[in-house]
Amino acid sequence: MIVEIGHYALVLALCFAIVQGTVPFWGAARQDPALMSMAPAAALGQFLFVSMAFLALIYAHVTSDFSVLNVVENSSTMKPLIYKISGVWGNHEGSLVLWVWILCLFGAAVAARGHNLPDSFKARVLAIQGLIGVAFLAFILFTSNPFARLTPAPFEGNGLNPILQDPGLAIHPPMLYLGYVGFSMAYSFAMAALIEGRVDPAWARWLRPWTLAAWTALTLGIALGSWWAYYELGWGGFWFWDPVENASFMPWLAGTALLHSAIVVEKRDALKSWTILLAILTFSLSLLGTFLVRSGVLTSVHAFATDPSRGLFILLILIVAIGGSLALYAWRAPTMEGGGMFAPISRESGLVLNNLLLAAATATVLLGTLYPLILETTTGAKISVGGPYFQATFIPLMVPLIAAVPIGAMLAWKRADLPGVLARLKLAAAASLLVLLGVWAVRDGSSVMGLLGFLMAAWLVLGSLTELGQRIGLGTLPPGRVLGRLRGLPRSAFAMVIAHAGLGVLIAGMTAVSTGQTQRILTMSAGQTVDLAGYQVRFDGVEDVAGANYRAQRGQFTLLSASRVVATINSEKRTYLVERMPTTEAGIRTTLLGDTYLVLGDALSAGRWNVRMYYNPLAVWMWLGAGIMGVGGLVSLSDRRLRVGAPQPAAKPSTAAPARA
Known part of the structure; x- marks a missing residue:
């Protein structure tokens, strides 16, 4: 019933x-x-x-x-x-x-x-x-x-x-959907604005909290999915540029651009048409992700195996939603006034650069995701677009973006003094170079990309903290006035610093794992000890264990440093009783400095086992950085200014908004 x-x-x-x-x-x-x-x-x-x-x-x-x-x-x-x-x-x-x-x-x-x-x-x-x-x-x-x-x-x-029977998968999809589907509200706000012909600072103020809530949820959802793949799939990595991973990443990139563009509309009544277009495209990319997962065109651990007729239904929704909204945009967008003027060197110009680079990055990911599907559909040829393509196209766009973030955050609205901003950031630049030299000294033989990644991470964190220090007069005003100005800052100012610093921490973790991972693949028997990144790993053998709905062979490892026991790590090969499917559970010891990551492989003759070992430096910094970014989003959401209407600028009688009761 x-x-x-x-x-x-x-x-x-x-x-x-x-x-x-x-x-x-x-x-x-x-x-x-x-x-x-x-x-x-x-x-x-x-x-x-x-x-x-x-x-x-x-x-x-x-x-x-x-x-x-x-x-x-x-x-x-x-x-x-x-x-x-x-x-x-x-x-x-x-x-x-x-x-x-x-x-x-x-x-x-x-x-x-x-x-x-x-x-x-x-x-x-x-x-x-x-x-x-x-x-x-x-x-x-x-x-x-x-x-x-x-x-x-x-x-x-x-x-x-069985790979879905994990606590991470209990949380990851709902959080991801809060982001995916939450951008529908930005789409609805944009469509309503186009129908009414009203795009002004008040509209941007109304739009921002809903977009911010979706962006925060999507940030945490993507991070949870990456974390799940890291510890559950047993391959030692955190991101594979899988098409369905990309399908969630593209709305995040577009949503990030939308958040920054809406600020310009709110503060300066400019970039109206562009902000409307970003709102439409962000949700359109969310719908595209829904189509890719459910259309049957992809084979992925993330995708649902469904018949093509369902994919055609979603494709029809996609065509109507995107085609209809873009047609309305083409009709109404030319009537929107440009708003406030600004100089080439200004906060507005910095946010325009931010948007252009994020849009270009989104386009490169979209091309790399869809091109193999289009090629297979039109010619039957199958190709794989993976890490090398994305590293060659995506990273070059991110480097100037990250370099510009601390500078753009300190530029004044309408017209700014770039030499003055650079002078105020010289200590952050010097400290970032010291971090670079420290990494180069500690990590002998570091790659150029690795050094560049750490430099960008340090510059982002230190530049963000410098911007906060400048706003409160740190080092130039008495401590009492500094505290007073700190208490008087709006929460959105703290949120910006937190989110940018969190991104820096995330980049440091990704750089460390991508360029500094130590890997060993070997066969071991009980009692054998091998070296791994300054540790000794002793294989203590395998025992049979029973879970609630599975049987497992549990490999036991002891991690030693200078003959001193540091930790015991277990890795399992599970067979689920109902599904009759095997899975591998990695054994991971996590510290702030790095993860010791052990995977028990297949059994060989004479009591020997295949074993894969990884040491991933600063791996936890990736999840910590994403969490800090999420906290930044939540802090910004708590800002009272997002719950009240924006002041209305003076407007011509013919374009004035209807009076509210």
Whole structure:
């Protein structure tokens, strides 16, 4: 009965989405308050019924209701509870329900918290969200029903892919979807602005918190996915430039550009058309990621194996959403006034450079992701575009961007003094060079790319801290006044420093692992000891162990330094009982200085085993840096200025916004 209620709730949610996507549009066009007021009610109703459906699907998985096909294909009675729950979104149908639930969550948040939005604008924003909901609810109900029954019901399910039975996968997809789907709100704000012909500082102020929330969630979601791949797949790396990894990275790059561009609209009433275009493209890239994962065109540990007909449905959504929005943009964008003027050397110009480099980086990743698919479709030839291409195209764009970040953050609006800014950053530059020399001395034989990476990381962190010090008068004012100015800074100023410094920490970790990894692949027998990056690793043998739903062979290793035991590390080869699939669990000892990463391989004759060993210096800095960036986003979200309207600039009577009650 609960399953039928869940299915019926999806049908009712589609009905509410249809109302939400049509009636408020009509009301806004007629300026009818009664019709416009239906938008928040419909958004809340849609969220309520999708929540009911989502809970019903979770209930079916938790209770192992094998009369539901989705439960049979993705669960079993032997799975621990946490994996029964996470298995709900570990498949195509369930993940779509999560996708739509998050879409409705953002719509309900605007309905409940968007009190500062004009009624007509709010109605149009929620109507656009409703139309997106119509598309994906129809996709679920007509092609991907998660509540389809199976008769007769089997006594046991097929289980879940073992590599998805991990705590990281319980958190990673919801966080990633909060980012992916959260950018739908930026899209809806852009479309509503194009329809109304209104893009001004107030609009940018309304847009920023929703974009910032999505960006923060996507940052943390990508980091969690990279962390999961690092410790679960047992290959010793953190990023493979997999097409589905790229599919989440591209919206992040475009969303980063959007955040910075919206600042220019808010502060200087400039870059309006560009900001609208970025809002459209960011969500379009999110939809592209959804298509790549579910179309069947990719083979990846991230992709859902689905039939092509579902991919055609999503492709149709993609064409309508992107084509319609770009057509509207082409029609309305030329009517937008340019806004404030600024000199070539100014904060605005720095943010334009930021946007251009991020847009170019997004384009290179998009080309490297889609070109093999296009080539295979048109000619049948199969090629692989991997790390060498992205390193040759992406990194050269990131170096000038990172170099410009501390400089741009210290430039004044409208017109700036570049020599003065460079003079204020000379201590940061000198300290960065000292870091470079220190790395060169400690890491004998470091590559040029490695040294450049550490230089950029140090410059980003120290430059950001210098900018903060300049703002509070550190070293030039008495301590009391410094503290007073520190307390008086808006939270967004702290957030910028935190996010930029976190990026520097992330770059340091990525550079260290990419250029300083030590690797050994060998065969070992019990009692044998080998050297690894200044440590000795002793193989103590293998024992059989039993888990909740698997059997494993656990390799035991002892890590020693100068004959002193430092740690015991275990690596397992697991065989899951229901799925009959083997997995490898890496054994990792993490410190701030580096990870000792051990993987037990296949058994050989005479008690010998294949073993892979890695030492990844500063690996934890990658996750720490991403976490710091996420904290920066949260701090910025807490800034009160994002919850109130921006001051309205003086406007001509013909272009003035409608008065608000």
